[in-house]
Amino acid sequence: MFYIILYLTKIFNLLIKTLRMGAGYTWPGHVALTLYPTLFSSTKLRFPKGIVFISGTNGKTTTAKLLTHFLNANGLKVTHNKTGANLVNGIASAILLDMNWRGNLTSDACVFEIDEFTLPFILQKFCPDFLLLLNLSRDQLDRYGEVDIIFDRWQDAFSHLPQKTVVLADSDQELFKQLGGNVIYFNSDSALLKKTRLHGTFNAKNVNAAFKVAKLLNLDLAKVEQSLTTFEVAYGRGELIKYGEQRFQVFLAKNPASFNHNLDIITAGNVVPEALLFVLNDNIPDGRDVSWIYDIDAKKLYEACKDKTIFVSGTRAQDMAIRLKYAGVSVDTANIFTNLKNALTRIPQLEVVVLPNYSAMLEVRKLLLGRSIL
Amino acid sequence: MKLTIGYFYADLLNLYGDNGNVEILTARARSRGFDVAVCHIDQSTALTPELMQSINLVFMGGGPDSGQKLMYEDLINNKGSYLKDYINRGGVGLYVCGSYQLLGHYYKSADGSNLQGLGAFDLFTRHFGNKKPRCIGNVVATLCEQILADPVFKSVNKIGDTLVGFENHGGRTYLNKTLTPFAKVITGHGNNSEDGTEGVFYKNSIGTYFHGPILARNPHIADFLIAKALNEDTLKELDDGLILSAHIASKNLKQ
Numbered sequence: 257m258f259y260i261i262l263y264l265t266k267i268f269n270l271l272i273k274t275l276r277m278g279a280g281y282t283w284p285g286h287v288a289l290t291l292y293p294t295l296f297s298s299t300k301l302r303f304p305k306g307i308v309f310i311s312g313t314n315g316k317t318t319t320a321k322l323l324t325h326f327l328n329a330n331g332l333k334v335t336h337n338k339t340g341a342n343l344v345n346g347i348a349s350a351i352l353l354d355m356n357w358r359g360n361l362t363s364d365a366c367v368f369e370i371d372e373f374t375l376p377f378i379l380q381k382f383c384p385d386f387l388l389l390l391n392l393s394r395d396q397l398d399r400y401g402e403v404d405i406i407f408d409r410w411q412d413a414f415s416h417l418p419q420k421t422v423v424l425a426d427s428d429q430e431l432f433k434q435l436g437g438n439v440i441y442f443n444s445d446s447a448l449l450k451k452t453r454l455h456g457t458f459n460a461k462n463v464n465a466a467f468k469v470a471k472l473l474n475l476d477l478a479k480v481e482q483s484l485t486t487f488e489v490a491y492g493r494g495e496l497i498k499y500g501e502q503r504f505q506v507f508l509a510k511n512p513a514s515f516n517h518n519l520d521i522i523t524a525g526n527v528v529p530e531a532l533l534f535v536l537n538d539n540i541p542d543g544r545d546v547s548w549i550y551d552i553d554a555k556k557l558y559e560a561c562k563d564k565t566i567f568v569s570g571t572r573a574q575d576m577a578i579r580l581k582y583a584g585v586s587v588d589t590a591n592i593f594t595n596l597k598n599a600l601t602r603i604p605q606l607e608v609v610v611l612p613n614y615s616a617m618l619e620v621r622k623l624l625l626g627r628s629i630l
Numbered sequence: 631m632k633l634t635i636g637y638f639y640a641d642l643l644n645l646y647g648d649n650g651n652v653e654i655l656t657a658r659a660r661s662r663g664f665d666v667a668v669c670h671i672d673q674s675t676a677l678t679p680e681l682m683q684s685i686n687l688v689f690m691g692g693g694p695d696s697g698q699k700l701m702y703e704d705l706i707n708n709k710g711s712y713l714k715d716y717i718n719r720g721g722v723g724l725y726v727c728g729s730y731q732l733l734g735h736y737y738k739s740a741d742g743s744n745l746q747g748l749g750a751f752d753l754f755t756r757h758f759g760n761k762k763p764r765c766i767g768n769v770v771a772t773l774c775e776q777i778l779a780d781p782v783f784k785s786v787n788k789i790g791d792t793l794v795g796f797e798n799h800g801g802r803t804y805l806n807k808t809l810t811p812f813a814k815v816i817t818g819h820g821n822n823s824e825d826g827t828e829g830v831f832y833k834n835s836i837g838t839y840f841h842g843p844i845l846a847r848n849p850h851i852a853d854f855l856i857a858k859a860l861n862e863d864t865l866k867e868l869d870d871g872l873i874l875s876a877h878i879a880s881k882n883l884k885q
Contacts, residue, residue: 402694404696547650547843549647550647574876578872579846582654
């Protein structure tokens with residue numbers, strides 16, 4: 257049975273990629289787990305250097321990519337859900353796709369970013385050596401519920417973790433102070449951040465968190481530091497996309513915390529765009545409720561928009577434009593496009609920063625790069 | 631004239647962008663040249679009759695359970711009598727979700743325990759636990775006759791007789807028959823997903839489950855509250871073309 261699902265997953269993934277139907281990380285895993293539900297407890301899941309899980313509301317993809325980069329810089333092979341498919345299916349796919357045709361893993365370590373809601377489910381079946389907790393803030397209340405509820409579920413799951421699991425957590429997070437047991441707390445490190453192409457306080461923490469795990473994994477830290485300069489940002493997370501003469505820099509802004517953080521990066525002058533494009537969708541992966549845009553700091557919104565031409569798009573473009581208006585930002589009605597393609601083709605400015613929520617980010621990439629994910 | 635908004639428990643009752651309601655009221659009143667002051671009232675505020683007299687619009691939102699636990703005792707013991715008196719005197723107010731529930735007689739949890747409310751509104755709320763799903767989704771409703779017939783509302787209303795928004799609540803609220811629901815649900819759950827009612831309209835107070843925040847796409851309600859609070863018969867018209875078109879588009883959103 258194991259080999260059947262292994263081959264099915266690989267073929268399924270190839271088909272999806274060939275037919276350009278997506279990154280091929282979600283459905284193959286779904287099929288695999290349906291046919292072979294004990295995958296996560298299989299003895300084939302061996303990573304001699306260590307198993308690392310990364311969870312939290314914001315920064316998962318960037319931090320997981322950083323740590324993978326550090327491991328690679330040390331000559332180690334890593335199994336990593338790099339497409340950001342961070343539910344049970346995505347993790348199953350990442351594992352199966354990294355196996356050779358004999359069903360063996362050749363990776364030294366694995367680094368998985370895991371959705372904060374899914375984390376307790378995964379921990380029931382699959383235990384990490386290192387569990388890195390970045391932050392918890394409001395995100396998709398209509399799907400996930402309040403932050404307290406997620407944290408209670410985490411606490412429940414963590415109480416069953418074996419001794420060997422080392423937990424690392426952000427020291428600024430009030431909730432994380434309630435974590436029992438041995439927790440290694442981390443904070444930001446701006447010296448490390450400066451060596452990368454990343455910006456902002458969140459990333460100063462992400463870099464430091466990944467660095468701390470690298471240290472615990474006994475990596476050669478000189479090589480790790482050296483590799484910071486060659487780190488390429490994760491897709492849609494500060495990614496620069498050249499499109500003809502234009503340069504679009506895309507900063508995923510999917511909840512109030514990540515939105516405010518990105519606005520800070522703009523206001524601080526880390527990026528200097530002539531135009532800002534806000535894209536707000538209400539598709540299933542985004543949550544249907546867009547009320548959270550009023551939790552974005554109005555002053556930050558105003559400051560970041562100052563002296564820039566503002567464009568708004570997405571299925572809920574009008575709602576976003578109204579939010580901007582109430583923050584004191586003037587939006588020309590002619591610059592509001594429900595259709596994203598129209599918005600992208602009508603922007604004359606050469607330097608553009610795009611602030612999309614999740615499905616909007618994928619659409620922006622699809623239109624500018626021809627592919628949504630990798 | 632000065633609009634003084636009494637914003638209750640801004641830090642604890644602040645789910646779903648409800649603070650946007652205060653931002654919107656402030657912006658719309660200022661656009662008409664009115665002075666606006668936001669008076670924050672929380673656990674550390676010692677309410678006095680003078681302070682309550684100075685307030686002409688109250689806003690109170692909903693919060694996570696942890697937030698509601700922290701403000702509950704203070705509301706019942708220290709602020710309750712002032713607020714109830716304010717509502718009964720015809721003070722203008724908007725109460726969303728959690729605070730709307732707390733202004734009723736009681737909130738009965740799934741485990742049978744009862745949380746006493748202020749009893750300002752003749753209604754109660756029950757949570758059925760896992761037996762009934764949460765009421766989540768986009769909502770469209772028709773405003774009640776009482777509001778539609780109000781001369782002030784008629785004069786400020788440039789939107790129509792509908793209300794659009796988003797709801798997300800586990801509790802189900804039941805109104806005494808003598809009480810006027812704020813609106814009648816067209817699509818969505820409203821108070822309890824059974825009787826088609828949404829919210830309550832009592833004297834000059836509105837209790838509602840609408841988020842969005844409610845005033846973002848319902849400027850007619852925002853202006854109604856402002857005009858009532860300032861005792862104005864009408865308000866200068868604002869350029870709400872964009873909001874009107876968002877309001878209309880909202881009627882076609884999937885529930």
